[in-house]
Amino acid sequence: MATPTLQVALDLLELDRAVEIAEEAVRGGADWIEAGTPLIKSEGMQAVRVLRERFPEHEIVADMKIADTGAVEVEMAAKSGADIICILADADDTVIAEAVRSARKYGVRIMADLINVDDPVTRSHELAKLGVDYINAHVGIDQQMIGRSSLALLRRLAGEVSIPIAVAGGLDAETASEAVAAGASIVIVGGNITKAADVTGAAQRIRNAIDRPEIRPREEESQEAVIRRLLEGVSAPNVTDAMHRKGAMADLISICGRVKAVGQAVTVRTLAGDWAKPVEAIDVAGPGDVLVISNEGRTDVAPWGELATHSARNRGIAGIVIDGAVRDVDDIREMKFPVFAKATVPNAGEPKGLGEINTEIVCCGQVVRPGDWIVADESGVVVVPRERAYEVARRAMEVKKTEERIREEIRRGRTLSEVAELLKWEKRR
Numbered sequence: 001m002a003t004p005t006l007q008v009a010l011d012l013l014e015l016d017r018a019v020e021i022a023e024e025a026v027r028g029g030a031d032w033i034e035a036g037t038p039l040i041k042s043e044g045m046q047a048v049r050v051l052r053e054r055f056p057e058h059e060i061v062a063d064m065k066i067a068d069t070g071a072v073e074v075e076m077a078a079k080s081g082a083d084i085i086c087i088l089a090d091a092d093d094t095v096i097a098e099a100v101r102s103a104r105k106y107g108v109r110i111m112a113d114l115i116n117v118d119d120p121v122t123r124s125h126e127l128a129k130l131g132v133d134y135i136n137a138h139v140g141i142d143q144q145m146i147g148r149s150s151l152a153l154l155r156r157l158a159g160e161v162s163i164p165i166a167v168a169g170g171l172d173a174e175t176a177s178e179a180v181a182a183g184a185s186i187v188i189v190g191g192n193i194t195k196a197a198d199v200t201g202a203a204q205r206i207r208n209a210i211d212r213p214e215i216r217p218r219e220e221e222s223q224e225a226v227i228r229r230l231l232e233g234v235s236a237p238n239v240t241d242a243m244h245r246k247g248a249m250a251d252l253i254s255i256c257g258r259v260k261a262v263g264q265a266v267t268v269r270t271l272a273g274d275w276a277k278p279v280e281a282i283d284v285a286g287p288g289d290v291l292v293i294s295n296e297g298r299t300d301v302a303p304w305g306e307l308a309t310h311s312a313r314n315r316g317i318a319g320i321v322i323d324g325a326v327r328d329v330d331d332i333r334e335m336k337f338p339v340f341a342k343a344t345v346p347n348a349g350e351p352k353g354l355g356e357i358n359t360e361i362v363c364c365g366q367v368v369r370p371g372d373w374i375v376a377d378e379s380g381v382v383v384v385p386r387e388r389a390y391e392v393a394r395r396a397m398e399v400k401k402t403e404e405r406i407r408e409e410i411r412r413g414r415t416l417s418e419v420a421e422l423l424k425w426e427k428r429r
């Protein structure tokens with residue numbers, strides 16, 4: 001088997017950062033360098049020109065995702081120095097044919113991106129006949145966030161397609177290795193190299209993995225377990241970022257400081273310090289759940305205290321969120337149990353039994369339904385609608401990874417404003 005090609009996809013918005021990351025990725029073993037679609041949209045063909053100049057010995061790929069005017073766009077990229085130019089596989093045949101003619105004229109190659117193609121096997125045969133040089137079994141970044149897999153797409157094509165197959169979409173060392181074992185000759189990796197603080201190390205790990213491909217047996221993980229694992233690995237701010245600044249509850253503080261709670265909500269609505277339903281809810285909740293209690297936002301009477309916390313901890317409950325007040329704060333702090341409340345107050349109410357368990361409530365400005373996911377840490381509490389929990393958890397992890405590289409660049413001496421190119425990206429209207 002020929003040595004597989006490692007292509008690093010530079011899906012950044014800033015050319016200087018992209019060049020620096022490309023240098024580090026090449027040191028780690030990347031063969032081909034891709035000007036990613038976001039980079040091309042941000043910097044234009046200058047991105048391709050600069051990469052050509054800085055990496056004269058490497059193949060430069062321009063991920064144009066061409067949908068129309070095939071010849072013109074191939075000409076632009078070819079004249080800027082690209083060796084391989086990407087077109088959408090579901091572009092009309094007229095576009096593909098023109099792109100291929102133009103590629104032949106300028107001595108470059110065409111890679112067709114199967115993103116969103118209904119019947120990838122049939123389309124790959126057609127593309128090969130039209131003269132395309134490579135097929136890319138690509139699952140796009142937004143599609144990855146709802147669980148689509150590039151490996152599954154690749155496996156449908158393996159053995160069916162006569163031209164070399166590339167694969168792209170959320171690959172890491174493990175899946176890249178499996179991709180080569182499944183028949184890919186070009187492995188395209190974006191975020192898992194470019195977002196790493198140590199880009200060279202990340203590229204090296206993938207290089208080693210694809211040079212010794214193997215298929216490892218996978219342990220099946222339930223979707224709930226994946227969501228929990230991902231949310232436990234990110235912060236509440238990462239989660240609100242992933243939700244476009246939605247989901248944050250207002251005015252809550254962490255009673256025990258640096259603690260974290262992740263789990264599905266068991267909701268409680270209770271009135272003016274009535275602590276019967278909150279305490280009954282401990283028995284309704286299971287291990288790993290978070291009790292979310294609406295106490296009308298009252299801060300003059302507490303429906304929760306130390307004994308309830310003790311009982312919740314015994315039951316394995318992950319945390320308590322109260323739109324209201326809490327008491328016995330000193331004892332709760334000794335337990336280091338994740339309790340988030342609006343205020344502290346010494347007096348309890350009465351266990352009258354008014355209220356409901358597991359109905360939709362509003363807590364600190366956010367609607368919470370039973371089963372919604374809660375992520376709470378020292379920055380505050382965020383609610384994630386249960387039907388979007390997998391996607392939000394994946395996106396929050398991407399937010400965290402992106403910050404890892406930014407933190408590294410700040411550590412090296414750039415200001416945050418420089419890294420984010422704030423002046424360039426200020427909103428114009």
Ligand SMILES: O=C([C@H](O)CO)[C@H](O)[C@H](O)COP(=O)(O)O
Pocket residue numbers: 009010011036037038063139140141168169170171188189190191192
């Ligand atoms: O093509 C890509 C995507 O559509 C954004 O332009 C990515 O380069 C490709 O998905 C590889 O990146 P990762 O999925 O982050 O590995």
